[in-house]
Amino acid sequence: MKNIAIISCGQNTADHCREQLAKIIGSEANLQSFCTAMRTHKQVDADLIVFTSQIAFDGGQDFLPPHTPFIIAQRAINYNEIEKLLAVPAGTDVLLVNDHIDTAENVIVLLQTMGIDHLNYYAYAPGMPRTHETNIAVTPGEAQFVPKEIQTIIDIGTRQLDITALVQILEHFHALSEYGNLLSAYYIHDIIKLTKLSFQYKNKAIRLKDELARLESTIRKTPGQHARAAYHFEDIIGNAPALRHTIALARKFAASESTILIESESGTGKELLAQSIHNASPRAKGPFVAVNFAAVTESLMDSELFGYVEGAFTGAARHGAVGLFEHANHGTIFLDEIGDVPLALQAKLLRVLQEKEIRRVGGVIPIHIDVRVIAATNQDLAALVRQGKFRRDLYYRLSVLPLALPPLANRGTDVLLLAKHILRQLDSRMDDLQAGIWFSHIKDRLLQYAWPGNIRELQNAVEYLHSVCGHRCPALADLPPNLQRRSAVHAASPLPARPLGERIRDEIRRANAAGETIGRRSLAARLSAPESRIRAELKALEKEGAIRLTRGRGGIRMNAT
Structure with a gap:
């Protein structure tokens, strides 16, 4: 049975909200109510804590055990x-x-x-x-x-829990689909009562249509916005040294609150890595909200991220709207394709990272947020900084903990591991041995191919082959046209190679953040570069004042910029 604790500044309010929640999920949950003035109570043992206001949250910290998920509920008029x-x-x-x-x-x-x-x-x-x-x-x-x-x-x-709070509670326990109809009925009953009153008091401007639309909209939209991260580190398939090194760093970074920047080619699994970091972090029970800037119209970016107040622009909803940063409160927001953000919005993102506050479009009141930011890009942000297309201060704010996922072409036999995994997802009757046999005639071509589309392209290829061949082992002639072209074998990466000096900086920064010692030899191994070149680049960086070389176990350290 689920344990839910409701904490308010007054016992009357806490009891009322508990009774309201009991009407919806009372038989499936153990509901307790507490008042912040009751100092006899110690930390509450609950699966979820619901604070009835920001004031209750500020005064109820003694009740909140570490890592216990909670929400600060919105409340509505009875x-x-x-x-x-x-x-x-x-x-x-x-x-x-x-x-x-x-x-x-x-x-x-x-x-x-x-x-x-x-x-x-x-x-x-x-x-x-x-x-x-x-x-x-x-x-x-x-x-x-x-x-x-x-x-x-x-x-x-007493003010009751608003429908948005009830949806958050149900969604936390993955029960919205089960109780959604009951929740709608609960509020429709109130709307009917208000409708009768509007006929009785014709001169009173109760905006019933807007209120009903808000309630229905909340039921319809909230599940997609309060998303949960589905993947964990254990779901990442591959044994390539570069991949395992990145995962080892990411596990360490998960415990931190610092911003993470993932720079990798498209299709390498950046969101999978971001979700894994979230699920390994103290925020795992909070929301994971993803936004892809490449998919958002520039004119809508502000309102999508920060929300807006009523009347902020033509067509704005009657009661305004909550933005993605607020939806991610007490959790993680994943900013994908960060390199596509226009310069004007970059300044606002920088302010959010610095001040931990957002302002809704058209609003003047700053709203405090508690959000961990993970950003990702398939572009070379350092190059964009040099070109004046990306703010230098935002770049350094984002890249506190940098990570890089290797392209599939650099992961050796991981290609076959992934191909077998994808095939077994398509056909659950196949075991690992059968899947290996299925690829036997084409495995050399899979290993030789450059995979410019990375894992996404591999998935498409396996689905194509499964559709064409079924249980018959595919031959070279069955391959999709792009894999049959000889020119595609050992093709160059679609991204230009980054200068070695920048890659060295990134590796030193990652090692310093993870508390690891890094030197000339380990850099040469990680970057597949001759030690002589590494030595020359290090001397140049030291001369610039970017790094300092220490003797013994100190290794190489980045200087503050």
């Missing part, structure tokens, strides 16, 4: 009590009372967004001086904080 406000004459001054001034102001925004904007709201919390005289107080279930001299109290009920 629709069942809205009728009480609709009966109040327009233009009436009311005191909006809550336990904290921030949550009081948040309730005002929620009411006005719904269209309950015919009243003049003034926020109030305990300990604050009253700045407006009125005899009416409105409170979301916190009547005990209303000043004693107030004669009329309108209790609109």
Whole structure:
């Protein structure tokens, strides 16, 4: 059974949210509620902790064990009590009372967004001086904080968990498909009630269509945005020394919070490596959100990444939208094809990396985010920096922990291991021995071919051969046309070779970050270059002041830039 803990600043709010969640998944979960003021409780043993506000999160750190997944929930007005406000004459001054001034102001925004904007709201919390005289107080279930001299109290009920929070909870346990219909029904019931009220109070501008559209949109869209990483290091197939070296570094980098930059050719498995790093990190239970800049229109990049507020641009959704950085909060965001980012957006990404804050398009309030960034590219970013097409400061912010996946052509017999794996995925009846026999007539050509499209091209080739030959062992004549052309054998890599000096810098940087000692001989082995060339490049780099050579076990160290 799943254990879910709900933590709030007030016990009443925590209990109410627990009861709300119980209506949806109560039979499948053990639900507990806690108040941050109850210091008798120690760390909570739960599979997921739900904080009902940012304030509850800030005050509830004592409850949170290390590495326990949590969400900071959005909350919504209790629709069942809205009728009480609709009966109040327009233009009436009311005191909006809550336990904290921030949550009081948040309730005002929620009411006005719904269209309950015919009243003049003034926020109030305990300990604050009253700045407006009125005899009416409105409170979301916190009547005990209303000043004693107030004669009329309108209790609109404790705010409930918003549908976005409920979707996050269900998705965390991979249960959205199971409970999605029940969740929709739960909210449609409230919408029907609001619809009846809108006929009764025709002069009140409750924007039901927008609210219903928001609820339906959340159910439809959220699963794709709060993605989970499917792959682990154990899923990476291959024994090539260069690959194993990269994986060993990546395992060490997983424990860090620093930004990772993966520079490799297309089709080498950059996202698979990024997902593996995420799943081996302390953020493994958080979201893994991937964005491919090559697939996003430049005009939409800002709103996709950072979200937008209502009215930010023509066609903007009524309530605005959350961006991918916010969806990745407490997890990892994978920025693929980072070399395609326009210069204007590069400046904003640099600010996000430096300040750990984003601003929605059209908004002015900075939003703090807790996100680990992994970026990837098939371009030579150092060359783009020299050409003025990529910001130097952003490049160094991204490449704190650089990684490189070797192209398939440099991985030797890994080609056959991968080919057999792909074939067995296509035909589960084949074992490893049978798959090896199946490739026996063409294995030499597979090993000789340059694979400019890397693993993606190999997968296409195996699928082609399986479709053509079935269980018959394919011959050379069965190969797809690109593999039959002799000119393709030992073809050059589609990317120009990077200067040796830059590759040496990357290897030293990786070794330093991993705490490994690196010297002239190990560089020569890793880069398949003569020691004489390595020695000459090292002397040049030392003269530039880029590196320092230390005696004994110190090895080579990069100097701060």
